[in-house]
Each structure stands twice: as C-alpha cells, then as structure tokens.
Amino acid sequence: MDQAKIDWDGFRGDIEGIEIEDSPQTVRLKSRDYFWYSPILNEQLRKCWAHLVVCPKSEAEVIRVASACAKWRVPVTPRGGGTGNYGQAVPLVGGIILDMTGLYKVLEVGDGFVRCETGLLISDLDRAVQDTGQELLMWPSTRSQATIGGFISGGSGGIGSVRHGVLRDDGNVRMLRIVTLEETPRIITLKGPEIQKVHHAYGTNGIIVELELALRPAVDWHHAIALFEDYTDAVRFGEALCREDYDIYLISVVDKRFSPFYRTLNDVFPETRHAVFSMVGPKTIDAFKADAVAHRGAVSLMMSDNELEAAGLPPVYECSYNHTTLQALKSDRSWTYLQVAYPQPYDPKIDAVMREEFGDDILRHHEFARERGAYQLFAIPLLKFTTKERLYEVADRYEALGCTVFDAHVYTIAEGGMKVVDEVQMAFKAEADPHGLMNPGKTSQAEAEMVLG
Ligand SMILES: Cc1cc2nc3c(=O)[nH]c(=O)nc-3n(C[C@H](O)[C@H](O)[C@H](O)COP(=O)(O)OP(=O)(O)OC[C@H]3O[C@@H](n4cnc5c(N)ncnc54)[C@H](O)[C@@H]3O)c2cc1C
Incomplete structure (x- = not known):
C-alpha cells in the first residue's frame, strides 16, 4: 500500500466538517499504544505512523469517513484509548487513525443490560450503570483510559472474569453494531454467538459504533x-x-x-x-x-x-x-x-x-x-x-x-493469542472490508508480509 498514491486533498474534501488532527506530534502520539512493553515489538513498531487522525462525533460521521476511505483507498486503524499491548492500534502502513472517543454516549440502561456508543471510557460507562444499582461484568485494569469498543476489539477479560468468565463467553456481549468499509457503507448488527465474528479482531473487519453488554446487580466490592x-x-x-x-x-x-x-x-x-x-x-x-x-x-x-x-x-x-x-x-x-x-x-x-x-x-x-x-x-x-x-x-x-x-511479542492475531487464523473472522472481513483497508497486516504474518511488501 503506497501512501504517496493517495489523493489526500480529495479525501479531505470528502470529509469536510469532520474534525481532523494533523500536527505531526499528535499524529505520532495517536499512532502508538503500549507495544513498548515488548522490546521486540518496540523495535518493529516505534516508527509506524499514520498520515492523519480523524475524529468523528457520531455514527453518521463514521459512515462518511468509511465511505471516503473506501473511495480513496485509505487504510483505517480504529483507536479507542490506545492502551492495547500488542501494537493493535498502530498503523503498519500509514493511512488514518480513526479516533473513536467522540462517540461516548450511554444510549440505554435497562434491567440487566446497557447499550452505548463504543468510544466511551469504561470507567464512565461503569459509573453510569452503577447509578442504576448495576455493574459491568468485567473490565481491564486500564478502565480509566480504555474505551469499551477497544476492550471488545482488543481485550479478552480482566477484573470480574473470575466471576463472570471472559468476553468471549456466551451472553456477556449481547450486540455489536458495525459500519462496513465500503463506498456505500452498510450497518450490520451482530447478536449472540455472531459477535465472535468481530470480537478480538483488532479492528480489522468493521468499525464497531454501538454495543450492548449484560449487567449484574452491583456489589460493594x-x-x-x-x-x-x-x-x-x-x-x-x-x-x-x-x-x-x-x-x-x-x-x-x-x-x-x-x-x-x-x-x-x-x-x-x-x-x-x-x-x-x-x-x-x-x-x-x-x-x-x-x-x-x-x-x-x-x-x-x-x-x-x-x-x-x-x-x-x-x-x-x-x-x-x-x-x-x-x-x-x-x-x-x-x-x-x-x-x-x-x-x-x-x-x-x-x-x-x-x-x-x-x-x-x-x-x-x-x-x-x-x-x-x-x-x-x-x-x-x-x-x-x-x-x-x-x-x-x-x-x-x-x-x-x-x-x-x-505470544505477547507479535502484532498479528493469528500468531498471538489465537494461534490460528480465525476463518469466521476472515470471512466477515471479506464482507465488511472488501478492499482490505482495515488495520492492514494485523490478521496474520502472511498478510503482514503481503501489505509490507
Ligand atoms: C497496564 C495495562 C493493563 C491491561 N489490563 C488488561 C486486562 O486486564 N484485560 C484485557 O483484556 N486487556 C488489558 N490490557 C489491554 C488493554 O488495556 C485493553 O484491552 C483495553 O480494553 C483496550 O481498550 P482501548 O480503548 O485502549 O483500545 P485500543 O488500544 O485503542 O484498541 C485496541 C484494538 O481495538 C481496535 N478498536 C478500538 N476501537 C474500535 C472500534 N470502535 N471498532 C473496531 N475496532 C476498534 C483498535 O484498532 C485496536 O486494534 C491492559 C493494558 C495495559 C497497558
């Protein structure tokens, strides 16, 4: 993927009115996560930067950005709080960082569930559900910097997992609403076991804009x-x-x-x-x-x-x-x-x-x-x-x-925790990201070698 061939003026024109950040300092800062825990990843990723950071504030703006990325063939790396450990939110081939933190609304808290946007900080989400006498089933120890969308896309479990299991377990994540990366983006709603198509996929196969999680009555821990x-x-x-x-x-x-x-x-x-x-x-x-x-x-x-x-x-x-x-x-x-x-x-x-x-x-x-x-x-x-x-x-x-x-010292899903290429996630990628623009190089070492040339 050649950045030099991207018509950035055309791309910017199509997303006019949506906030962007292009100072080199901010772009470099937002191209990083906690990969530096690993000296091996630090060596590989410390010089990987995006071209631009785009900060949508609503699902409608995400759709406009997704459409422009598909049209101008711009690689997209979604980002929440940037607390992932394996370079999950680091762009390997430039393009844009899609900063999701502008989508931070709690949409509905019901009996046993919450529905919200995905750029919301986990600690803010937990506070909102605690106000109703309920609590989240689990969260990472980074709860005050990490977003709920980043947790679902990059995390696995954490505090609460000894009680309620991991994110992957049935019933913990109830719904994901996805924007596809196409000239005319579609909205796909995944429910029940279907969420596995996108959970822990490092933002490689769709932009998660909204989700629904199960809740339990709060305990005074x-x-x-x-x-x-x-x-x-x-x-x-x-x-x-x-x-x-x-x-x-x-x-x-x-x-x-x-x-x-x-x-x-x-x-x-x-x-x-x-x-x-x-x-x-x-x-x-x-x-x-x-x-x-x-x-x-x-x-x-x-x-x-x-x-x-x-x-x-x-x-x-x-x-x-x-x-x-x-x-x-x-x-x-x-x-x-x-x-x-x-x-x-x-x-x-x-x-x-x-x-x-x-x-x-x-x-x-x-x-x-x-x-x-x-x-x-x-x-x-x-x-x-x-x-x-x-x-x-x-x-x-x-x-x-x-x-x-x-393996915590690789940036690809297949060679890391999963140990195999997830064929279900790859099939969904073909549907939701037909041009292969989402976080390119993160699904497997073979894909990384292909995109890095
Ligand atoms: C000190 C420390 C402690 C940690 N403890 C835990 C722990 O207990 N449990 C655990 O599971 N993890 C843990 N982590 C890893 C990480 O903090 C969590 O997984 C966290 O939830 C990631 O959220 P984030 O918003 O920072 O995601 P980011 O790092 O911003 O993104 C993670 C991945 O998700 C993708 N992504 C983000 N938002 C979206 C979206 N809306 N749609 C599609 N893709 C998206 C990104 O492209 C990236 O691939 C820890 C990390 C650190 C540094």
Whole structure:
C-alpha cells in the first residue's frame, strides 16, 4: 500500500466538517499504544505512523469517513484509548487513525443490560450503570483510559472474569453494531454467538459504533490483600476462593519480589511476603479472612472504595493483570512479560523448575479467571529481557512443562493469542472490508508480509 498514491486533498474534501488532527506530534502520539512493553515489538513498531487522525462525533460521521476511505483507498486503524499491548492500534502502513472517543454516549440502561456508543471510557460507562444499582461484568485494569469498543476489539477479560468468565463467553456481549468499509457503507448488527465474528479482531473487519453488554446487580466490592510466606500457599488460597457461593471479583497472586515496585503499598505488601490481591463482596469477607489463616496467611488490607481513597492507597486492581507489569516497567525498562496458561490444578514444580533454571530473571504473577464456566489459572510472569532468542527459550521451557504460552511479542492475531487464523473472522472481513483497508497486516504474518511488501 503506497501512501504517496493517495489523493489526500480529495479525501479531505470528502470529509469536510469532520474534525481532523494533523500536527505531526499528535499524529505520532495517536499512532502508538503500549507495544513498548515488548522490546521486540518496540523495535518493529516505534516508527509506524499514520498520515492523519480523524475524529468523528457520531455514527453518521463514521459512515462518511468509511465511505471516503473506501473511495480513496485509505487504510483505517480504529483507536479507542490506545492502551492495547500488542501494537493493535498502530498503523503498519500509514493511512488514518480513526479516533473513536467522540462517540461516548450511554444510549440505554435497562434491567440487566446497557447499550452505548463504543468510544466511551469504561470507567464512565461503569459509573453510569452503577447509578442504576448495576455493574459491568468485567473490565481491564486500564478502565480509566480504555474505551469499551477497544476492550471488545482488543481485550479478552480482566477484573470480574473470575466471576463472570471472559468476553468471549456466551451472553456477556449481547450486540455489536458495525459500519462496513465500503463506498456505500452498510450497518450490520451482530447478536449472540455472531459477535465472535468481530470480537478480538483488532479492528480489522468493521468499525464497531454501538454495543450492548449484560449487567449484574452491583456489589460493594472491598479491596483486599492477603499475605503469605510461601507462594504455593498463596496460589492454594486463590484456588480455595474459586467457589460459586463466594462473592469474588478478582484473585491476583503476586510474588514478593514485586513489592519494591509498589512503594505506596509497602505497609500492606512488604518485601517479605507474597500477596493475593482480591476484590471481595461483604458477604464473603469473613470467609476470605478465615481461608487466608487456613492457608497460613493473614489479611493486611480490607477496605471499601471510600476507605481506600481516604487512605491514599491505589485500587487493588492496579496491582493485577498487566498493571503489575506496568509498575515494574516504571522502575526498570529491562523487564518484559509472558502470557502463560497453566495446567490445572496448580503444580508448584513448574515454578520450581523455572526458578532453578532462570533464577531472579522471572517473577511469578498468576491470575484466576473463568472460561466457559470452568476456573482457569493464567500467569503473567515478568521476564528480564536480554535477547529475543532467550525470551523464546523461556517460553519454550514453559511449554515443555505443560503450559501454553500466548505470544505477547507479535502484532498479528493469528500468531498471538489465537494461534490460528480465525476463518469466521476472515470471512466477515471479506464482507465488511472488501478492499482490505482495515488495520492492514494485523490478521496474520502472511498478510503482514503481503501489505509490507
Ligand atoms: C497496564 C495495562 C493493563 C491491561 N489490563 C488488561 C486486562 O486486564 N484485560 C484485557 O483484556 N486487556 C488489558 N490490557 C489491554 C488493554 O488495556 C485493553 O484491552 C483495553 O480494553 C483496550 O481498550 P482501548 O480503548 O485502549 O483500545 P485500543 O488500544 O485503542 O484498541 C485496541 C484494538 O481495538 C481496535 N478498536 C478500538 N476501537 C474500535 C472500534 N470502535 N471498532 C473496531 N475496532 C476498534 C483498535 O484498532 C485496536 O486494534 C491492559 C493494558 C495495559 C497497558
């Protein structure tokens, strides 16, 4: 795809009246996401920039932009908050960044569901549904910067997943409204299992303008930390919390060697103890404390949102998922991370072997979540980065020990988490993006090589 051949004046003429940003500084800033977590992706993506940022404010404006992009063959990379980790919102071949944050309206909150535009910040959406006594089923730890459209297009699950499963699970996302990338764009509404056509497709097969999510009655979640001398005890405590009759929204097990990255928490997460960060409902607080003691641990923090704010402490969800990695990177940019699914039940031998072979170059961090109803154990270990070869040597070692590694150091869907080309999503791409203009190069390595030439 050759940028030089695009008639930018013609394109601008067709979208006249719609806000654009073309200062080089803004365009470069909005061409980035959190790919720099990976030194490998940083090398590949740090010089990839769009030509222009276009900021529609309504579905009608999105349709005009989609039509102009199809007519002038302009590549389009949708963008929400730009918090994705794999360069999902980075344009490989220029074109425009479609900044979706101008579509931020909550359209309807009903009993058990919310319908909204997709550029809305997740924290704003959650606040709106909380006003009705309900809450979102799950959100990423980036909730105050990330949009709900970006979560559906690029995310998988997060805080709440130990209770309600992942985004992919039936009934969590109820409807997606898509604008196609054609000269005369169409609106396609996907419901039920059909949402898989577009969920986690990195904005490669349609612009999601509106969506509907399931809601549950709100719980007054308390921020909890339990401390353990032994890491296996901490994981076993996490396993014990995985019960239908417990109100638990987060179970994140973090190695004590993370403690120096959390200075503000040192009184409640000292360097001598491994921690389980959790969000616990009022009816489960007593059981949580008793279970911690039964696993040779003790609770060091149990606070409501208001109490936490008054104490000047960060929310526990900022000590979970990829926020844990972020805290380490803030102190030392030589860390990176892996994404690993562990066999069930937890076998401490895996971590013992990794410790023996890689020592302090790996710091343990596990997350509990449900998928299709079953509890699963995932890990986001920190890894000291030296070379690409060594990173994959460590990944291979995890796999030899029975784990599955989801590659966080590639920007394509097929070679990353999914591990295969998703034929259903590719068939929908042929329908919704017939000119292959949406986030080109992100579906598979083969497509990337084709568009990069
Ligand atoms: C510190 C940290 C913690 C994180 N924790 C989690 C976590 O707990 N769980 C999790 O799943 N992820 C997590 N992530 C990844 C990311 O924050 C989430 O997936 C987030 O929801 C992405 O939203 P966003 O608005 O920033 O999306 P962006 O990064 O802007 O976009 C993500 C992808 O979606 C596409 N896209 C955006 N909007 C649309 C649209 N309207 N239509 C079509 N395509 C669109 C983009 O092109 C891109 O491919 C984390 C990242 C960081 C840096």
